[in-house]
């Protein structure tokens with residue numbers, strides 16, 4: 001099943017993300033897909049903030065570091081594979097920790113490392129619908145179909 005949200009501002013995306021974050025209590029992996037500027041990082045900041053208490057303004061994009069780690073009930077990993085140069089760089093990330101039970105993983109550009117996608121219980125697809133408007137589609141995979 002797919003749920004569609006329309007957000008009309010950064011604040012609305014942060015608020016949607018904070019509501020979605022409730023579903024990640026206890027852990028879970030989320031694939032965030034969509035073009036540059038479609039709102040993936042904004043949404044991830046909303047989730048991280050809701051789970052960790054860190055202000056969205058204090059949350060950087062992991063564009064260059066590839067991974068940023070936060071602490072909520074368990075570890076929270078915000079990953080961005082956009083600038084990953086090669087497969088080896090991707091393999092060097094601590095995937096066993098990032099995808100561990102109880103951890104929250106938010107992965108931007110998961111298509112850069114296809115084998116991550118089956119581990120993601122949630123897939124969010126972002127698209128620009130015009131100036132300030134973003135369409136966010138949420139698809140949830142049955143728990144029995146999620147890799148562990």
Ligand SMILES: Nc1ncnc2c1ncn2[C@@H]1O[C@H](COP(=O)(O)OP(=O)(O)O)[C@@H](O)[C@H]1O
Nearest residue numbers: 007008009010013036037038039040041042132
């Ligand atoms: N409704 C909206 N939700 C999220 N971001 C929006 C929205 N409207 C405009 N924007 C702008 O779009 C950009 C989204 O950037 P970002 O979240 O970094 O995208 P991505 O990570 O997908 O490349 C920001 O510049 C933000 O100000």
Ligand SMILES: [Mg+2]
Nearest residue numbers: 040041061108
């Ligand atoms: Mg981004």
